[in-house]
Amino acid sequence: MPPEWTRRSVVAGMAALMVPRPAFGLGSGSLFNVAELEVPGASIHRPEAWSRMLHEVIQATSIEADPAIVRVAPDDPALFEHPFAVLVGDGALPEFSDAAIRQLRNYISYGGFLLFDDASGTGRGAFAASVRRISQRIFPTRPLSPLAGDHAVYRSFFLLDRPVGRTRGTGVLEGIQLGPTTPLMMCPADLSGALDRTADGRNRTPLVGGELQRREATKLSINLVLYALTSNYKHDIAHVVELMRGGRLE
Amino acid sequence: MMQWLTGGRLSEDGVLVWSGDPAATAAAAVVCAGVLFWAVRRRGTRRVEELALWLGAMLTLLWAIADPNWAEETGREEPGISVMLVDASRSMRVSDGGRSRSEQAAAIVERFGDDATVLTFGDGLITANDGRSSAGGTDIGAALEAVADRYLGQQLASIVLVTDGIDRGGLRDAFAAGSMAVPPLPGPLTVMQVGEGAALQDDAIEAVRSGGFAFLRTPFHLDASVRGRPGARLELTLRREGRLVDTARVTLGDDGRGEVRFEVTPTEVGRFVWEVSIPVAGNDGVPGNNRFPVVVRVVRDRTRVLQVCGSPSTDQKFLRLFLKEDPSVDLVSFFILRTHQDFGAGWYPDELSLIPFPYERLFTEQLETFDVVVFQNFDYKPYFENGPDRLLGNIAEFVRNGGAFVMIGGDRSFDLGDYAGTPIDEVLPVRLGLTGVSADETGFRPALTAAGGGHPVTRIAGSPSDSEAAWEALPEQDGMNLNRGLARDSAALLTHPTLTVQGERMPVLAVREVGAGRTMALMTDASWRWSFSEAAKGRGNQSYLRFWKGALRWLVADPDDRRVVVQPSVENLLLGEALQVTARVRDAGFVPVAGARISGWVEAPDGARSPIDAITDAQGSASASVVPEQEGAHRVRIKVEDHGTAETVFSVTSRDPELAEIVPDEAFLNALADAYGDRGVYVGSDSGNAPLRDEDATRKVNESRVVALSSVPLVAVLFGAFAGLAWWVRRRNGGH
Numbered sequence: 001m002p003p004e005w006t007r008r009s010v011v012a013g014m015a016a017l018m019v020p021r022p023a024f025g026l027g028s029g030s031l032f033n034v035a036e037l038e039v040p041g042a043s044i045h046r047p048e049a050w051s052r053m054l055h056e057v058i059q060a061t062s063i064e065a066d067p068a069i070v071r072v073a074p075d076d077p078a079l080f081e082h083p084f085a086v087l088v089g090d091g092a093l094p095e096f097s098d099a100a101i102r103q104l105r106n107y108i109s110y111g112g113f114l115l116f117d118d119a120s121g122t123g124r125g126a127f128a129a130s131v132r133r134i135s136q137r138i139f140p141t142r143p144l145s146p147l148a149g150d151h152a153v154y155r156s157f158f159l160l161d162r163p164v165g166r167t168r169g170t171g172v173l174e175g176i177q178l179g180p181t182t183p184l185m186m187c188p189a190d191l192s193g194a195l196d197r198t199a200d201g202r203n204r205t206p207l208v209g210g211e212l213q214r215r216e217a218t219k220l221s222i223n224l225v226l227y228a229l230t231s232n233y234k235h236d237i238a239h240v241v242e243l244m245r246g247g248r249l250e
Numbered sequence: 251m252m253q254w255l256t257g258g259r260l261s262e263d264g265v266l267v268w269s270g271d272p273a274a275t276a277a278a279a280v281v282c283a284g285v286l287f288w289a290v291r292r293r294g295t296r297r298v299e300e301l302a303l304w305l306g307a308m309l310t311l312l313w314a315i316a317d318p319n320w321a322e323e324t325g326r327e328e329p330g331i332s333v334m335l336v337d338a339s340r341s342m343r344v345s346d347g348g349r350s351r352s353e354q355a356a357a358i359v360e361r362f363g364d365d366a367t368v369l370t371f372g373d374g375l376i377t378a379n380d381g382r383s384s385a386g387g388t389d390i391g392a393a394l395e396a397v398a399d400r401y402l403g404q405q406l407a408s409i410v411l412v413t414d415g416i417d418r419g420g421l422r423d424a425f426a427a428g429s430m431a432v433p434p435l436p437g438p439l440t441v442m443q444v445g446e447g448a449a450l451q452d453d454a455i456e457a458v459r460s461g462g463f464a465f466l467r468t469p470f471h472l473d474a475s476v477r478g479r480p481g482a483r484l485e486l487t488l489r490r491e492g493r494l495v496d497t498a499r500v501t502l503g504d505d506g507r508g509e510v511r512f513e514v515t516p517t518e519v520g521r522f523v524w525e526v527s528i529p530v531a532g533n534d535g536v537p538g539n540n541r542f543p544v545v546v547r548v549v550r551d552r553t554r555v556l557q558v559c560g561s562p563s564t565d566q567k568f569l570r571l572f573l574k575e576d577p578s579v580d581l582v583s584f585f586i587l588r589t590h591q592d593f594g595a596g597w598y599p600d601e602l603s604l605i606p607f608p609y610e611r612l613f614t615e616q617l618e619t620f621d622v623v624v625f626q627n628f629d630y631k632p633y634f635e636n637g638p639d640r641l642l643g644n645i646a647e648f649v650r651n652g653g654a655f656v657m658i659g660g661d662r663s664f665d666l667g668d669y670a671g672t673p674i675d676e677v678l679p680v681r682l683g684l685t686g687v688s689a690d691e692t693g694f695r696p697a698l699t700a701a702g703g704g705h706p707v708t709r710i711a712g713s714p715s716d717s718e719a720a721w722e723a724l725p726e727q728d729g730m731n732l733n734r735g736l737a738r739d740s741a742a743l744l745t746h747p748t749l750t751v752q753g754e755r756m757p758v759l760a761v762r763e764v765g766a767g768r769t770m771a772l773m774t775d776a777s778w779r780w781s782f783s784e785a786a787k788g789r790g791n792q793s794y795l796r797f798w799k800g801a802l803r804w805l806v807a808d809p810d811d812r813r814v815v816v817q818p819s820v821e822n823l824l825l826g827e828a829l830q831v832t833a834r835v836r837d838a839g840f841v842p843v844a845g846a847r848i849s850g851w852v853e854a855p856d857g858a859r860s861p862i863d864a865i866t867d868a869q870g871s872a873s874a875s876v877v878p879e880q881e882g883a884h885r886v887r888i889k890v891e892d893h894g895t896a897e898t899v900f901s902v903t904s905r906d907p908e909l910a911e912i913v914p915d916e917a918f919l920n921a922l923a924d925a926y927g928d929r930g931v932y933v934g935s936d937s938g939n940a941p942l943r944d945e946d947a948t949r950k951v952n953e954s955r956v957v958a959l960s961s962v963p964l965v966a967v968l969f970g971a972f973a974g975l976a977w978w979v980r981r982r983n984g985g986h
Contacts, residue, residue: 026660026661026690026730026776027691027693027727030563030564030565030627030661030728030729030776032562056595059592059595060588060592060595060597061562061587061588061592062562062586062588062589063561063562064661077786077787080786083567103786109785110781110782110791111567111571111781111782112782156603157587157602157603157604158601159602159603179575180574181571219597228567229564229566229567230562230570230585230587231567231571231574232574233570236583242606
């Protein structure tokens with residue numbers, strides 16, 4: 001009869017095996033990375049924010065990532081080299097070409113993940129309106145909708161209850177559902193604003209909630225990466241039952 | 251004298267029938283015309299008289315050639331005959347009251363059959379009565395119809411039906427349903443029953459309903475219908491190929507019938523014999539119907555996959571999406587989201603939604619519930635702290651017992667995961683144990699091998715050449731785990747274009763059959779590019795889907811889709827019947843193997859073995875004929891040198907459907923007689939009452955007479971007279 005294990009015993013067992021293992025992949029394909037969508041005159045370039053997110057992912061999770069951020073245009077086929085893409089903005093976006101819309105539809109339909117980050121921090125401004133318009137062109141029959149409080153993105157690594165970025169309490173994550181996954185999301189709280197750093201490593205923007213708020217933003221960013229890779233894994237029955245057994249989920 | 255000349259007296263009711271060949275008659279007419287022309291050309295006196303005589307001779311000749319016949323039909327009436335219809339079905343072999351029913355029937359025939367035509371019947375009418383019960387089933391309606399047809403237009407003095415009344419042709423069922431329609435008969439019917447129901451005990455399993463197939467790990471029902479003495483309490487036993495599975499008790503109802511349901515949860519895929527039986531009492535009339543074997547084929551409804559990944563990655567994401575969206579897959583995923591190296595990142599455990607990795611439970615008690623286990627860039631050492639060899643050994647044993655295992659590349663896989671020398675190493679299709687560099691990070695495009703062209707895993711297009719073209723069009727992989735070449739009994743489906751090992755291209759994708767299970771090794775961690783990069787080109791992700799669908803299908807293949815397969819031509823047969831056992835042999839690349847020697851045996855329930863020895867033909871097939879000599883579950887096991895083994899089962903029974911019910915049906919026979927009103931009567935076999943007769947019944951005996959008018963003596967006399975006189979007149983008057 002196998003021993004009944006507990007979280008404590010597993011953690012203890014893992015801790016006993018603190019043998020460092022060199023992390024490397026089989027070439028670039030095995031490393032997780034981020035592509036920033038570049039829309040001239042409209043998108044905001046914040047590579048340090050995403051690089052910080054990936055550093056946090058490397059530190060906190062088992063994911064092997066490449067913190068070097070690349071920039072690609074929405075209609076550039078190179079986008080398919082990077083299954084995780086972000087687009088940051090605080091104002092209206094120009095109309096995307098039909099080729100760009102077609103490519104984004106293919107990208108999201110076949111396994112890519114696209115995050116729109118509203119740098120205005122409101123979720124109600126011109127950027128959000130542009131995102132809704134673009135989303136409707138990509139998937140005319142699937143509107144951008146608020147994600148439920150028990151969505152897997154809120155428990156993919158950390159247990160969260162709302163999106164926190166440079167701002168907080170401004171809204172909820174919204175997304176487009178394709179089957180069991182949500183491969184397109186919009187964050188209303190300027191997530192990259194909370195993570196962004198200067199070249200010398202200091203936080204670019206002070207937050208109202210201080211470092212506690214930045215910590216929550218970091219947790220959201222890690223959850224987004226984990227969700228992009230594992231989708232609804234945390235909704236698998238085994239995980240739900242285990243979390244409920246531990247009293248961490250009702 | 252005149253009677254002799256004309257062939258006798260001719261009746262006025264006759265008809266003239268011309269039987270000569272029309273062509274011959276026409277030719278003769280032409281010749282006769284020529285003779286007359288020759289006669290009329292003579293010069294001199296009495297030409298008219300000569301011509302008349304020649305005309306008479308020619309007409310007489312034409313009459314003879316035309317061959318007229320005088321046909322006369324006559325008939326006479328005689329008293330109608332009696333017919334005895336004797337049941338010769340197998341149920342007449344049953345003994346009750348000290349004699350078999352066929353012996354009782356023979357006694358009735360002896361008593362009443364002196365002046366009767368005796369016919370036997372089973373499924374239909376059998377004309378000869380050889381005194382034995384040799385027919386198959388019982389179809390009383392068909393037998394009565396056959397008598398009516400046989401004596402169409404006649405009246406019979408009596409028809410005696412001698413039977414036990416266990417009709418299986420439909421007439422009895424129709425009566426039970428309320429119909430009283432019976433075939434019209436040419437005479438009065440006397441029904442004589444043989445067999446006494448009261449003297450008989452027969453407990454029987456009438457039927458076992460299973461549906462024929464069941465789903466793996468899903469309960470299914472075996473419903474048994476039991477018959478016996480009303481109120482009797484019977485114990486039923488369920489066995490699977492001789493091994494006790496379950497028992498149940500049933501109390502029969504007032505109608506002597508009962509139903510029992512067994513619930514069974516199959517744990518293996520394949521064909522299996524389940525047998526329901528009841529004890530045989532000393533006075534049981536038919537012991538053979540106290541057991542009822544059925545072969546049930548167990549199949550998968552959904553493929554249960556365990557995906558274990560050591561590090562979330564794009565490759566893991568795409569495989570999960572594929573598995574999750576396939577409705578035929580029941581997926582359980584476990585991803586290592588955090589390792590011991592990540593514990594110092596400053597996050598509190600209560601902030602996390604992580605659960606412990608239940609490796610102990612997964613790879614011990616729950617392992618058998620999966621069909622496929624996938625290790626995707628998973629290193630076991632940090633987690634399997636409690637007996638890693640035991641847990642990996644469980645997986646290897648799981649494979650040998652019929653499970654499937656896949657290892658996908660990455661920096662935690664194969665030699666990078668320290669699997670060399672472990673039980674997993676023993677079942678992988680590639681050899682591990684490299685020292686030094688264990689991975690190559692150079693991009694490459696895998697090449698399809700000859701075996702891969704036709705293999706179900708890598709056949710991603712219609713033909714091998716199309717598959718090769720499709721693989722060549724797919725994007726490059728980023729790198730691969732190195733290996734020491736193929737393991738024994740393995741096949742490389744994709745190889746590296748330049749890297750070699752022991753003179754061969756290094757395997758990138760390899761497969762292997764191990765015991766009853768299968769393994770697959772994919773040495774890269776970027777198969778996702780076959781999906782995503784293809785989508786970038788607007789070509790969709792069909793190649794990726796076909797590859798993984800093909801892989802899953804092959805990995806969990808049923809026993810009928812393995813390299814070595816043996817199948818019986820029938821799964822349930824009667825004792826004494828022959829069946830064909832066919833074996834099919836394919837190599838690791840699924841190419842038919844010709845000339846392979848197949849050896850093995852058919853094992854009877856008592857352990858006696860009949861050897862099988864055959865050589866495969868060009869299609870990789872070989873057959874052997876088997877005539878089982880025992881009842882019960884038979885197991886066939888074959889071995890093909892260098893290719894593997896296979897086995898199957900079939901069930902042999904002496905159950906005879908005709909003997910499933912043997913109690914005479916007196917009520918039906920009474921109803922049958924009543925259906926004919928005053929021209930039908932039921933009498934018991936021992937009553938001594940003579941059969942019902944119709945003394946006025948008659949039958950017409952037909953006779954016919956044909957007189958050949960061309961061959962009567964008068965024709966020859968006339969021809970001689972006419973021709974002789976004509977010649978005489980001609981010679982006397984100057985003719986030649």
